[in-house]
Amino acid sequence: MRRLPPLGAIEAFVQVARLGSVKAAAEELALSPPALSRRVQALERFIAKPLFARRHQAMVLNGDGERLLAGLAPVLDALSDAVEAMTSSTDVLRLRLGILPLFASQRLFPRLGELRAAHPELHLDIDTGGHGTARLGDGLDAAIVLARDIDPTLYAKRLDRNQVYVIGRRSLLDGADPIVRPEQMASQTALVHRDMPDTFAAWRTAAGLGEIEPAAVDLFDSGALMLEAAAQGLGIAFMHESHFVDAGDPRLVRLFDIEAESPYSYWFACRPRALQQKPVKLFHDWLIRVLAVE
Numbered sequence: 001m002r003r004l005p006p007l008g009a010i011e012a013f014v015q016v017a018r019l020g021s022v023k024a025a026a027e028e029l030a031l032s033p034p035a036l037s038r039r040v041q042a043l044e045r046f047i048a049k050p051l052f053a054r055r056h057q058a059m060v061l062n063g064d065g066e067r068l069l070a071g072l073a074p075v076l077d078a079l080s081d082a083v084e085a086m087t088s089s090t091d092v093l094r095l096r097l098g099i100l101p102l103f104a105s106q107r108l109f110p111r112l113g114e115l116r117a118a119h120p121e122l123h124l125d126i127d128t129g130g131h132g133t134a135r136l137g138d139g140l141d142a143a144i145v146l147a148r149d150i151d152p153t154l155y156a157k158r159l160d161r162n163q164v165y166v167i168g169r170r171s172l173l174d175g176a177d178p179i180v181r182p183e184q185m186a187s188q189t190a191l192v193h194r195d196m197p198d199t200f201a202a203w204r205t206a207a208g209l210g211e212i213e214p215a216a217v218d219l220f221d222s223g224a225l226m227l228e229a230a231a232q233g234l235g236i237a238f239m240h241e242s243h244f245v246d247a248g249d250p251r252l253v254r255l256f257d258i259e260a261e262s263p264y265s266y267w268f269a270c271r272p273r274a275l276q277q278k279p280v281k282l283f284h285d286w287l288i289r290v291l292a293v294e
Contacts, residue, residue: 005042005043005046005047006039006042008039009039009040009042009043009046010043010072010076011029011039011076012025012029012031012036012039012040012043013039013040013043013051013065013068013069013072014069014072014073014076015028015029015036015272015273016036016040016052016059017051017052017059017061017065017069017073018073018272019272020058020059020060021058021059022036022037022040022059024153024272027153028271028272028273029273040052047064047068049064050062050064050065051064051065051068052065077276077281091121092121092123093119093121093122093123093278093279093282094122094123094124094125094279095122095123095124095125095141095142095279095280095282095283096125096127096139096140096141096142097124097125097126097127097140097141097142097143097144097283098127098128098129098130098132098135098136098140098142098143098144098145099126099127099128099132099143099144100128100130100144100145100146100195100223101128101222101223101224102222102223102224102243103144103146103266104126104128104144105224106242106243106246106247107242107246107291108144111290112124114286114290115283115286118286119282119286122279122282122283124283127139127140130221132144132145132269133145133147133150133151133154133269136154136269136270136271136274137271137274141270141274141277141279141280142268142269142270142274142280142283142284143268143269143270144159144266144267144268144269145266145267145269146193146195146196146264146265146266146267147195147264147265147267148263148264148265150267150269154269154270154271154272155269155270155271155272155274155275156267156268156269157267157268157269157284157288158265158266158267159265159266159267159268159287159291160242160265160266160291161261161262161265162240162241162242162261162262162264162265163240163241163259163260163261163262164199164202164203164206164238164239164240164241164260164261164262165238165239165240165241165243165244165254166185166203166236166237166238166254166255166256166258167227167230167236167237167238167239167243167244167252167253167254167255168230168236168237168252168253168255169230169231169232169233169251169252169253170250170251170252170253171233172233172236172253172255173253173255179236179255182207182209182256182258183209183212185209185212185214185236186212186213186214186215187215188214188215188235188236189214189215189216189217189218189234189235189236190214190216190217190218190235190236190237190238191218191220191226191229191230191234191235191236191237191238192217192218192219192220192238193219193220193221193223193226193239194219194220194221195221195264196238196239196262196264198263198264199238199239199262199263199264200214200217200238202260202261202262202263203238203258203260205260206258206259206260206261207256207258207260214236216235218234218235223239223243226239227239227243227247227249227252230252231249231251231252236255240262240264268284268287268288270284
């Protein structure tokens with residue numbers, strides 16, 4: 001049998017290739033950056049070819065590196081899965097998932113039957129406590145969060161892109177004094193989610209309203225309660241198009257036909273090394289297949 005390079009060198013190469021950073025890969029493998037660099041260099045000496053274009057604070061695969069990664073990464077993942085399967089004491093795979101309640105009820109739970117059918121061994125522990133990315137690796141394996149962007153040291157995949165909708169009670173259009181002009185927002189209470197504080201500003205800019213302010217701003221930490229408050233006539237909610245469409249609530253209407261791109265998206269996030277864990281990888285691959293956008 002032909003002699004193979006050390007497994008540690010292969011693992012170091014794959015991690016650097018995936019993360020694009022020696023420092024980040026070293027943290028994932030619990031090595032010092034110099035030690036990890038030596039492992040990558042050992043692999044390059046073994047195959048007698050450079051694998052990266054080395055740039056300031058970044059490592060970018062060259063053509064040879066891309067070909068090697070395509071061959072090695074699936075094998076390394078399969079090896080990790082095989083070892084995990086042999087060392088697991090149960091046939092049940094468990095994922096600790098942090099998720100916002102509105103996304104869970106509107107977009108995840110309606111499709112969980114598909115996930116169970118595809119992976120009956122995978123079970124989810126659902127945590128709606130918030131602060132998902134801050135708790136990754138400390139109580140959570142993965143999280144679905146609403147944010148502008150994600151800490152670059154984490155793995156992240158965008159799940160949607162959205163428009164900001166102005167959502168109100170139907171009587172605001174059908175009543176005696178209908179809300180038909182954007183300028184009328186100055187007399188209304190705006191309902192805004194704490195995780196999406198800039199939704200009103202994004203809509204105001206798209207509407208060309210300068211510095212106009214609502215009469216008051218009420219903050220919520222629950223999207224479901226925002227929709228209910230809007231339906232009860234307690235204010236006008238600045239939320240995502242998907243929140244309005246998925247709610248399907250006949251009490252609610254969209255006010256104003258104004259295109260306003262949201263600065264926020266839903267993201268799947270985890271620590272890069274967590275993708276090597278079978279429950280995380282199974283859920284990630286299924287989720288991206290059914291929900292993600294480019």
